Amino acid sequence: MTVAGIVLEQRMVFLFGGVAGLLILASLIGFVLARSVKSEAGRDTVRNLNARIKAWWAMVAVFALAFAFGMGVTLVLFALVSFYCLREFISLTPTRPSDHRALAFAFYVFLPLQYWLIWTQWLTMLTIAIPVYAFLLLPVLAVAKGETHEFLLRTAKIQWGLMLTVFCISHAPALLILNIPDYRNVYLLFFLITVVQLSDVFQYVFGKLFGRHKIAPAVSPSKTVEGLIGGGLAATAVGAGLWWITPFTPLEAAGMAAAIVIAGFLGGLVLSAVKRSLGAKDWGTMIEGHGGALDRMDSVSFAAPLFFHLVNYFFTV
Amino acid sequence: MIRALLIAATRFVVGGQGIWIGTAPSERQRIYFANHGSHLDTILLWAALPAHLRATTHPVAAADYWGKGAIRRYIATKVLNAVLLDRTAGRKTPGGPLAPLNEVLARGESLIIFPEGTRAFERLPGPFKPGLHHLAEAHPQAELVPVYLDNLSRAFPKGALVPVPIACVARFGAPLAFDPDESKAAFLERARAAVVALA
Numbered sequence: 001m002t003v004a005g006i007v008l009e010q011r012m013v014f015l016f017g018g019v020a021g022l023l024i025l026a027s028l029i030g031f032v033l034a035r036s037v038k039s040e041a042g043r044d045t046v047r048n049l050n051a052r053i054k055a056w057w058a059m060v061a062v063f064a065l066a067f068a069f070g071m072g073v074t075l076v077l078f079a080l081v082s083f084y085c086l087r088e089f090i091s092l093t094p095t096r097p098s099d100h101r102a103l104a105f106a107f108y109v110f111l112p113l114q115y116w117l118i119w120t121q122w123l124t125m126l127t128i129a130i131p132v133y134a135f136l137l138l139p140v141l142a143v144a145k146g147e148t149h150e151f152l153l154r155t156a157k158i159q160w161g162l163m164l165t166v167f168c169i170s171h172a173p174a175l176l177i178l179n180i181p182d183y184r185n186v187y188l189l190f191f192l193i194t195v196v197q198l199s200d201v202f203q204y205v206f207g208k209l210f211g212r213h214k215i216a217p218a219v220s221p222s223k224t225v226e227g228l229i230g231g232g233l234a235a236t237a238v239g240a241g242l243w244w245i246t247p248f249t250p251l252e253a254a255g256m257a258a259a260i261v262i263a264g265f266l267g268g269l270v271l272s273a274v275k276r277s278l279g280a281k282d283w284g285t286m287i288e289g290h291g292g293a294l295d296r297m298d299s300v301s302f303a304a305p306l307f308f309h310l311v312n313y314f315f316t317v
Numbered sequence: 318m319i320r321a322l323l324i325a326a327t328r329f330v331v332g333g334q335g336i337w338i339g340t341a342p343s344e345r346q347r348i349y350f351a352n353h354g355s356h357l358d359t360i361l362l363w364a365a366l367p368a369h370l371r372a373t374t375h376p377v378a379a380a381d382y383w384g385k386g387a388i389r390r391y392i393a394t395k396v397l398n399a400v401l402l403d404r405t406a407g408r409k410t411p412g413g414p415l416a417p418l419n420e421v422l423a424r425g426e427s428l429i430i431f432p433e434g435t436r437a438f439e440r441l442p443g444p445f446k447p448g449l450h451h452l453a454e455a456h457p458q459a460e461l462v463p464v465y466l467d468n469l470s471r472a473f474p475k476g477a478l479v480p481v482p483i484a485c486v487a488r489f490g491a492p493l494a495f496d497p498d499e500s501k502a503a504f505l506e507r508a509r510a511a512v513v514a515l516a
Contacts, residue, residue, distance in 0.1 A: 083482065087332075091484040097438055097474035103481040 011245065012067060015190060019060055026053050045208065055296070056197070063193065067186055071119070071176050074189070078173040079115040084293040085165035085301075086111065088283045092275070093157045098145035102138045102155075106162050110134045114170050121177045130167040135159055164271075164301050165294070171304040178308075179316050180247050187245040191253075192260060192307050195239045196299045199261045200268070203231030220272040223265075232261045247315050259310060260303045267302025320396050324364045331357060331472050332484040335365030338515065339463075339491025342367045346427055346459045349374070350449055351487070352442035352512050353431035354470025356382065357480055362429050362464060363397055365487035375400045375421050376429040404434070415451055422456040432508065436475045441513055445505040453495045453504070461493040463508065465515035488515040 030050040037046050066074040090103060110130055117126035139155045175188045207227025215223045239257020243250040271294070275283060283292030327333055335342075351362055359376045366374055378384075380401040383393035393399040400417045421428055430452070432445035453461055465488045473480035493511055495504070 087482040087484055090482070091468065095471055095483075097470055097477075100471075100474050100477045100481060103483075104477075104479055107481055108479070 011187075015245065016060070016064055016067075019194075023053065023057055023060065027057075052201070059197075059296075063190075067190070071173075074173050074176065074186075075115045075119055078170065079111065081293060081297065082111055082115075082166045082169050083107070085169065085283075085297055086161055088292045088294045089161040089165055090158070092278045092280050092283065093161065095154060095157065096147060096149070098147040099142055099154055099158065101145070102142040102158055105138065105141055106134070106158055106166075110162060111166050114166050115173075118170060118174050118177060123177070126170070126174065130162055134162055138162075165297075168301040168305050169297060171308040172300060174308055175304075175311065178312055180311075181317055183247050188247075188307075188311065191239065191242055191246055191256075192304065193300070194242065195235055195257045195260045196264045196303050197296075198238055199231060199235035199264050200296075200299055201231075202234040203227040203265070206230030206234070216269060219276065220269055223269065228265060232258070232265065235261050256307065256310065260307055263303040263306045264299030267299045270302070271298035319392075323360065323392070323396060327357070327360055327364050330480055330482045331361065331469070333361040333365055333487065335487045335489065337489045340460075340489055342370060343460075344370070346422070346425055346456075347374075347462050347492075348422070348427065348449070348452060348456070348459045349429045349462045349464050349489075350432050350445075350508060350512070351429070351464035351466050352516075353433045353436050354438075354466065355436060355473040355475070355480075357473045357485075358431060358436075358466055358469055359383070359393075359397060359399065359429070361469060361485060362466060362487050370427070372398070374398070374427040374429060377402050377418060377431070379404055381405070400428070415448055418448075418452060419455060422452065422459060427459070428452070432505070436470075438470060438475065440470065441516055442509055445509050447501055447505065449508055450501045450504050454497070457495055457497075461495060461508070463490040463493060463511035463515060464488065465490070465512050467516070490515045 030046065030053050033046045034050060037043055062077055066077050086107065090106075095103065113129055114126060117129060138158055139151075142151070142155060142158075172189060172192060175192065176185045178185055178188075204222070204227065206229075207222060207224045210226040210230060211222075211224030213225040214221060215225055215228065236254055236257045239260070240250050240254035242257075243253035246253050246256070248256060283294035349362065351358065359378050363371060363374065363376050376397055376399045378393050378397070378399040378401055380403045383389050383399060384401050393401065400421055402417065403414055418428060418430070430449065432449040433443050434446040434448075437443050449461075453459075466485065467488065468483050468485040471481075472483040472485055490511055493508060499507075
């Protein structure tokens with residue numbers, strides 16, 4: 001192992017140590033709050049906070065595994081994330097039994113194919129497999145059943161679910177295959193996930209503390225102007241502070257973090273509208289306190305493709 | 318081992334959480350009756366019960382599907398503890414086609430039955446066959462628990478090769494009282510309505 005390699009490994013230990021330290025601090029605060037807060041509304045907030053902290057521990061453990069064991073494990077983990085998100089999306093979407101064949105292809109062909117294309121580093125095909133080939137093939141499979149009732153609507157829902165939960169989310173681990181000289185791409189993934197998750201939690205905290213003006217009360221009542229600005233700036237600042245693990249200058253890192261924050265915010269907003277149009281508040285019950293898996297991945301699904309293409313355009317050779 | 322694997326695979330693909338709305342899990346003798354949309358119904362409803370109840374709860378499975386082939390037969394009889402029901406047997410067979418079901422109930426154990434008799438394409442169950450009435454009449458000590466299986470007809474519809482991953486749940490309703498004075502048709506309609514109410 002080279003000297004540079006060792007330095008990078010130390011960096012990783014340092015990063016995960018920092019994250020674990022923050023989570024220990026958060027867990028302690030949550031523990032104290034659970035004992036001291038007395039009002040009913042306050043208790044609910046604390047319960048929600050503690051459940052979130054618990055789920056973050058799980059996420060960090062999963063990421064530590066992925067980072068330690070390399071690209072294969074990372075891809076398998078993200079494929080599982082896509083699987084659970086797509087399952088949640090389709091479960092809430094009223095498909096018909098005649099959509100079965102299209103759904104089987106979405107789950108058993110296009111999902112593994114997308115992650116396999118990342119593994120083989122076939123950049124062109126991974127960008128068109130779902131937007132072009134699935135787009136054309138899925139309605140063909142459905143039309144063979146001969147049911148025309150709400151055909152366009154049903155086809156659109158499956159394609160949308162596949163784009164969002166498989167195509168978009170897969171752009172996070174796809175960061176690993178970008179060709180950036182003398183750089184370990186795994187830190188880009190760390191940068192993306194950290195900024196997205198911190199942006200979510202900072203917006204939640206700033207909104208709770210200072211939130212007065214709701215941005216879209218009908219779509220997502222918890223999103224406020226104060227939360228977005230305060231939380232977004234805080235997450236951007238942390239992103240800028242992480243410039244030393246990226247190929248960016250501090251200013252570029254701030255710009256990238258801001259792009260991630262904005263895309264993530266818009267993703268949360270759009271998915272909240274989708275969820276409400278399907279008549280649900282949370283996507284599922286898989287992660288305690290986080291609603292469903294898709295409730296935590298909504299921001300990632302919008303931020304990942306944007307970040308991927310910004311890095312690919314400006315920083316690869 | 319095979320049992321644990323089968324339950325794990327079912328959970329991974331279709332979930333299959335049990336939601337107890339009108340009643341709690343209990344050791345009492347019960348006849349669970351549910352809507353039928355898929356071959357997975359049998360496994361899912363059985364897997365939604367707490368482990369200690371599974372040993373004494375027997376799904377009723379169609380002999381013409383679950384009795385065919387060594388693997389299916391093994392899963393049905395050895396893993397799921399199922400009772401195979403011959404849908405084609407007429408009244409000529411001694412005790413009628415329901416004989417094996419009566420036997421289980423006479424032992425004091427519980428049953429899972431699908432009173433529509435065949436898998437439906439729709440969300441809501443079709444008319445119930447009279448079998449449920451016979452069993453309820455002959456075994457008044459057994460509680461009649463309605464169950465609605467949500468999403469299974471989408472996850473694994475009739476004619477499909479593989480199930481697709483769609484989260485399914487089993488909702489358990491309040492036990493139905495049996496009234497000997499009620500007509501058979503009225504009872505069956507009331508039982509169907511109890512399942513529909515959980516949809």
